[in-house]
Amino acid sequence: MLSSPTVRTSLIFVAVALISLLFADIAITASNPWRDLGNFFLGVLTPNFFSSEGLMTALLRTVAFAFVGVALGSVCGFLLSLVYRFLPVRIFCAFIRAIHELFWALIFLQFFGFHPLTGVLAIAIPYSGIFAKVYSEILDEADPEPGRLLPPGTGTIAAFLYTRIPDCWVQLRTYTAYRLECGLRSSAILGFVGLPTLGFYLESSFSQGLYSDAGAMLILFYVLIATMPLWVKPKILPVYILGAPFFLGEGLPIVWGNVERFFTEDIVPSPLRDGEGLAGLIPWFNDLMINEAMPGIWNTVILTQIALVATGILTLLAFPLISNHFGGPVRRTSGHVFLVIARSTPEYILAYILLQLWGPSMLPAVVALALHNGGIIGHLIGRQTNGIRLRPDAPTGFNRYSWELVPRVYRSFLAFLFYRWEIIMRETAILGILGIYTLGFYVDSAIQNIRFDRAMVLILITALLNIGIDALGRYIRRKLALQTMPTC
Amino acid sequence: MSGFDLSGLTASFGGERVIGPLSLTVKQGEQVALVGKSGAGKSTLIRLIHERVNRESSLVPQDLGLVNALPVFHNVFMGQLDKHTTWYNTLTLIRPFSRNRDEVRELLRALGMAEKLWLPTASLSGGQRQRVAIARALYRNAPVLLADEPISALDGPMAHLVMELLKERFQTSVIALHDVEMALKYCSRIVGIQDGQVALDESSKRLTATDITSLY
Numbered sequence: 001m002l003s004s005p006t007v008r009t010s011l012i013f014v015a016v017a018l019i020s021l022l023f024a025d026i027a028i029t030a031s032n033p034w035r036d037l038g039n040f041f042l043g044v045l046t047p048n049f050f051s052s053e054g055l056m057t058a059l060l061r062t063v064a065f066a067f068v069g070v071a072l073g074s075v076c077g078f079l080l081s082l083v084y085r086f087l088p089v090r091i092f093c094a095f096i097r098a099i100h101e102l103f104w105a106l107i108f109l110q111f112f113g114f115h116p117l118t119g120v121l122a123i124a125i126p127y128s129g130i131f132a133k134v135y136s137e138i139l140d141e142a143d144p145e146p147g148r149l150l151p152p153g154t155g156t157i158a159a160f161l162y163t164r165i166p167d168c169w170v171q172l173r174t175y176t177a178y179r180l181e182c183g184l185r186s187s188a189i190l191g192f193v194g195l196p197t198l199g200f201y202l203e204s205s206f207s208q209g210l211y212s213d214a215g216a217m218l219i220l221f222y223v224l225i226a227t228m229p230l231w232v233k234p235k236i237l238p239v240y241i242l243g244a245p246f247f248l249g250e251g252l253p254i255v256w257g258n259v260e261r262f263f264t265e266d267i268v269p270s271p272l273r274d275g276e277g278l279a280g281l282i283p284w285f286n287d288l289m290i291n292e293a294m295p296g297i298w299n300t301v302i303l304t305q306i307a308l309v310a311t312g313i314l315t316l317l318a319f320p321l322i323s324n325h326f327g328g329p330v331r332r333t334s335g336h337v338f339l340v341i342a343r344s345t346p347e348y349i350l351a352y353i354l355l356q357l358w359g360p361s362m363l364p365a366v367v368a369l370a371l372h373n374g375g376i377i378g379h380l381i382g383r384q385t386n387g388i389r390l391r392p393d394a395p396t397g398f399n400r401y402s403w404e405l406v407p408r409v410y411r412s413f414l415a416f417l418f419y420r421w422e423i424i425m426r427e428t429a430i431l432g433i434l435g436i437y438t439l440g441f442y443v444d445s446a447i448q449n450i451r452f453d454r455a456m457v458l459i460l461i462t463a464l465l466n467i468g469i470d471a472l473g474r475y476i477r478r479k480l481a482l483q484t485m486p487t488c
Numbered sequence: 489m490s491g492f493d494l495s496g497l498t499a500s501f502g503g504e505r506v507i508g509p510l511s512l513t514v515k516q517g518e519q520v521a522l523v524g525k526s527g528a529g530k531s532t533l534i535r536l537i538h539e540r541v542n543r544e545s546s547l548v549p550q551d552l553g554l555v556n557a558l559p560v561f562h563n564v565f566m567g568q569l570d571k572h573t574t575w576y577n578t579l580t581l582i583r584p585f586s587r588n589r590d591e592v593r594e595l596l597r598a599l600g601m602a603e604k605l606w607l608p609t610a611s612l613s614g615g616q617r618q619r620v621a622i623a624r625a626l627y628r629n630a631p632v633l634l635a636d637e638p639i640s641a642l643d644g645p646m647a648h649l650v651m652e653l654l655k656e657r658f659q660t661s662v663i664a665l666h667d668v669e670m671a672l673k674y675c676s677r678i679v680g681i682q683d684g685q686v687a688l689d690e691s692s693k694r695l696t697a698t699d700i701t702s703l704y
Contacts (some may be wrong), residue, residue, distance in 0.1 A: 151630075
């Protein structure tokens with residue numbers, strides 16, 4: 001067993017996570033966490049849908065921002081995917097997708113203010129980078145043979161439309177629909193930085209202790225996502241896309257002077273702005289690295305490694321819940337409900353709720369990341385086990401789990417986990433905005449203190465860290481020969 | 489030019505030579521059957537010829553190269569994408585023009601599958617898929633036909649019908665066949681391939697089935 005490379009890799013990651021735990025700040029600091037948690041669940045069980053009309057508006061805005069942002073992102077991403085083979089395009093896409101939606105929103109807020117454009121671009125830009133990568137992977141998978149058979153002199157566009165697109169159409173559509181679901185989650189959490197979507201509503205209900213209002217919002221959000229197959233139909237999609245821009249709200253007008261100031265003054269490193277020249281730049285940069293970037297990176301990495309392993313453990317515990325190989329229909333239905341809730345709730349919202357209830361530490365972040373990502377991978381693995389046919393005399397119970405199923409799905413489990421490694425890190429960084437000392441915390445404080453020059457450098461560092469983890473994840477997947485699927 | 493004169497044809501797989509070096513001259517009006525054991529290098533030779541005479545040939549490869557998600561019509565129409573503007577082709581993808589519809593339907597009728605015009609290619613049987621690839625080659629209407637086992641999935645009468653059609657529509661052709669009777673009946677010249685070399689090259693009038701079986 002120990003000689004198997006997949007087992008060895010897993011053990012190394014578990015060891016790293018255990019060592020990280022020694023340095024991590026894991027605690028429940030709230031004075032009465034269980035009462036608060038109880039109140040919150042009571043709120044979910046007694047939702048109040050009618051407290052204000054704000055809820056419906058927030059829901060509408062959430063959907064509108066998601067549609068406009070994802071539509072714009074998929075068009076730009078598609079165009080980029082056509083030139084994705086060029087290295088500069090790849091680097092550009094890796095860079096824009098390494099920066100989280102909320103960071104983009106924080107940047108745009110500084111110069112566009114609360115204009116709808118801020119929310120739309122915050123979704124569209126990182127999504128373009130993701131779409132470009134995945135679309136180009138899908139297009140590369142198309143059967144090349146029909147293209148080779150075309151008469152010479154066939155136009156490039158005609159060749160593309162006849163031999164590439166039809167072969168990939170279903171996959172492109174499935175992936176775009178999946179991204180639309182992600183877009184709804186992204187759009188919801190944009191509310192946490194002040195845009196008029198569900199996150200804003202949730203935060204204000206929570207801060208006033210209105211748990212029933214918050215519960216109503218969460219339930220509506222689940223219903224919205226669970227019923228997507230019913231209301232997102234190819235035929236009415238154009239109506240949504242053309243209509244959505246009219247429901248983004250007015251926001252506040254853009255002050256173009258701010259835009260100019262942001263680029264010509266705010267983001268210029270302060271020593272340069274104050275005329276200290278390059279000599280002043282080095283101490284400024286050292287100070288930034290030692291006091292903000294290094295602690296931020298350290299905490300981000302520690303939290304990511306713990307959350308990654310916690311996600312893995314939760315996945316292995318959760319997938320039997322929906323697997324046909326165990327238990328009856330009642331348990332499977334409740335398993336489905338649990339996994340749907342876990343994966344539909346954005347980790348940011350989960351972390352926010354747990355943080356309110358348990359007080360600030362890394363614990364709420366780990367639990368939130370593990371629940372959300374474990375829910376996603378657990379669902380995929382559980383579905384995969386349903387395709388496995390066991391011999392009629394296969395063992396049952398725990399032996400079936402440990403001897404028949406886990407060994408069969410372990411490789412794809414690891415593939416999914418390493419695929420989400422970078423996503424977990426991106427989220428870990430952003431959870432800093434909630435007060436955990438990861439990179440997002442330092443970005444957010446720099447912005448609060450109107451030191452955009454520092455914020456930009458920290459965002460840049462976060463992006464590079466993500467790109468590094470992405471590359472490492474891909475290296476390990478290749479080393480272990482794990483196949484990957486883009487739709488996760 | 490519709491015949492061709494190729495020399496120095498070679499191909500290797502993983503460092504091992506599978507074809508040639510050999511030369512092949514085909515004159516206009518010749519219908520050549522490539523025969524030989526499977527693995528003798530017939531498919532490779534067809535591919536090599538195709539690379540050399542690309543512009544002039546209608547190809548039916550062994551794995552057909554159909555776009556499964558598109559209907560039969562579009563797979564056949566693809567044979568003439570070079571004859572129209574991009575706009576025309578894009579519109580055809582959405583809604584074909586009646587002129588092209590009639591042409592393609594006519595071709596499919598000759599192949600006994602006119603009613604399949606709008607079915608997605610993925611839903612067809614092996615023999616039907618093979619006929620779609622043949623229809624595409626016919627629609628392409630190049631001066632030379634290059635076909636690799638074009639009747640391998642067709643039953644007796646249909647195989648004869650297709651060979652008849654190919655003989656009638658293409659003056660010059662090179663067809664890889666494993667069925668010796670078919671080769672003798674529909675081709676004017678037989679080229680036998682053995683271990684990547686030409687082991688037999690004779691007019692079909694002067695050959696009988698037993699002369700060829702020695703190759704196998």
